[in-house]
Amino acid sequence: MEEKGYKELPSSRQPGDGGAEFLLVKGDERCLLGYKHGTAYRLGEANVRDFANAVQLQGATSGMLVTLGSAEGFARDLARRYGVDLTDGRSLWPQVEPFAAPQMVLAIREQAASEIRKGQRLGIFASVVLGLLVFAAGYAMQPGEPDAMVGTPASTPENTSPAATAAGTEGPANEAAGETSAASAGEPEAPVSRFTDQASRDAEGALRELEEVARLTEQQRIERRLAAAAEVGELDAAEHANWSTQSTLVIRMSRADGIDTGLVNEACAVLVQYEELRYTRLQLEPPAGTAGQVRWRQCQ
Structure with missing residues (x-):
């Protein structure tokens, strides 16, 4: 936004529902910039109405x-009616890419290419499976023929070769040896970063944590939120803590000077352990x- 001539007003940053708001100036123009965190965020009509009211109040x-996620069709129509400029993740990336570190851009492109290849492989696999199912269904519908092998003994002691006997004897031992080898391998080593600068390493680590969060079930997410609130509620300057919305944690302070004693820093130190919080x-x-x-207050 500074490249476009905007400047942020001092102390204008305010926490929003699931994001933050910034008041920008450009000559005589005052622009309210609202940002919603997370690629899973979906802007709806309610978000646009609330933001349009905030524009008037400011x-x-x-x-x-702006959001890293997406915007619903009705939300876009309503935004045009209110004169709100709506930007989703697809159109946001080209604007912020020039300001990202080259190593980070390269990592993002490689990850995107990997996701595309994964989708292509899944498509090919699904096509092969569908073809086999169609072939099996067609084969099953054909008239049956007498089995030429009926009456032939499947296995007799005389037909059992020494190699087969040896394989059957050594099988369990090989399996046990494999289990012992796997057990002695120990825990998997932590992934080695491809970057040398700390900023790119931090970004790579945050991306990895977000991928792990995306694999959590809804119940696991709830348990993580409850655990975080319980830990914050046990801080010396807090009486208790509970969630009022998905993005707002209400903390009842135990004393009036709780903010001055570092309650915000202590609470945020707990919450940043959970990437989604x-x-x-x-x-x-x-x-x-x-x-x-x-x-x-808002954790950063």
Whole structure:
């Protein structure tokens, strides 16, 4: 956005539902930029309406709503009606690619190519399986013929060769040896990074963690969220913590100066251990019975 002449107003960054909002200026123009985290995020009509209201509340003359995920068709129609510029992951990448490290761009392209090849292999495999099923169905519908091999003994002691006997004797021993060898191999080694600079290594590690999160079941995700909230609730400056939305963790402070004692840093240190909770919005409520105000913070 700075390349386009925009500047961020000091202290304008505010946590949003599942992302963040920035107030930008360009001459006399005030633009509200809303960003939604995560490739799984889907912008709907409700997101557009809420953002259009935020544009008016901020006194902005225009608004841009950006996400790494996708936008629904009705959301795009509503955005055009409100004059909101909608950008999804497909159109966002060409704008941010020039600012990424070359090693990171190369890794992303290689991963994309790998996903394409994987899809092609699955397509070929599915075609082969379908062909075999059709062939088997056609063969099963043909009239049956007498089996020429009926009456021939399948196996007799005389027909058993010494090689077959040796193979049958050595089979269990070979299997046991294989199991022993596999057990002695130990734990798999950690993947070696192809990058030398720390920034690209960090990005590669974050990408790997996101891939692991994507493989979790819904129940596992819920358990991780509950575990994170329980750990935050056990902090000295917190009385308890619970989730009000998918992206907002409500923390009841145990004392009025909880924010000053580092509660935000301690809570975020817990949440960043879970990659899907890294950008959680914190709703910090004053101790029960006090007249303090609710404050908002966001982990980065």
